[in-house]
Amino acid sequence: MLAAERRDHLLDLLAREGKVVAKDVAAELGISEDSIRRDLRDLAAEGLCQRVYGGALPASPAVVGYAERQSVTPGGKRRVAAAAVDLIRPGGTLILDGGTTALAVAGLLPPDLDCTVITHSPTVVAALLDHPRAELFLLGGRIFKHSAVACGAAAVEAAQNVSADLCLLGVTGVHPDAGLTTGDADEAAMKRALAARAAETWILASAEKIGTASPFRVLPWDRVVGLITDAAPDHPTLERLAAAGVEIRRAN
Structure with a gap:
């Protein structure tokens, strides 16, 4: 051959x-x-x-730069974001990851929702500046321009001093064997630090990320509550995850 x-x-x-x-x-x-x-x-x-x-x-097709990612399946990301917003309780504290799906979550927060949002994403904070009821906490550090987020030692240390009810975390790859992955080692470490400070962590992943992998592991499946996705329910990856006990929340 x-x-x-x-x-x-x-x-x-x-x-x-x-x-x-x-x-x-x-x-x-x-x-x-x-x-x-x-x-x-x-x-x-x-x-x-x-x-x-x-x-x-x-x-994963989601390892391209931040600007390019904004044009990748915007409808799917909005559906995932809408399903994620339903998890946020009035008066609660939310750790919101960076990335385009997290930005969609910020844009969909109801204006009458009292909440505290902790994030390492300047773009998420900018999107919520006009929200009438959300308290905002920005975690600082070296800005990773590829994803428009703070990461590195200073950002991880800042994350260790907060706590939240809920963490909404984005990844670039979702695979039953490789786990939850992303394209940069420092970004993966920051995501782990954020997830460790929340009572519950949910993964945000639009359909193009399902069944794919990136170079750096973020978390194993037993460290998260579940996955929010708009992928078809009969997708082989979702069937394997459901069989392994991962809770899957459908975004319609």
């Missing part, structure tokens, strides 16, 4: 099965695992897969 044919075969496996196991494909095609690993390295360099131990998973 030619290299181009192997490439097409690997991409087809990723689309159909949601993963590639290098040793299984090598045995199926009668070639060495090294050849498959080289193919996967090439695909990963093009952003077409996320390499993991023993093979690869579909790469």
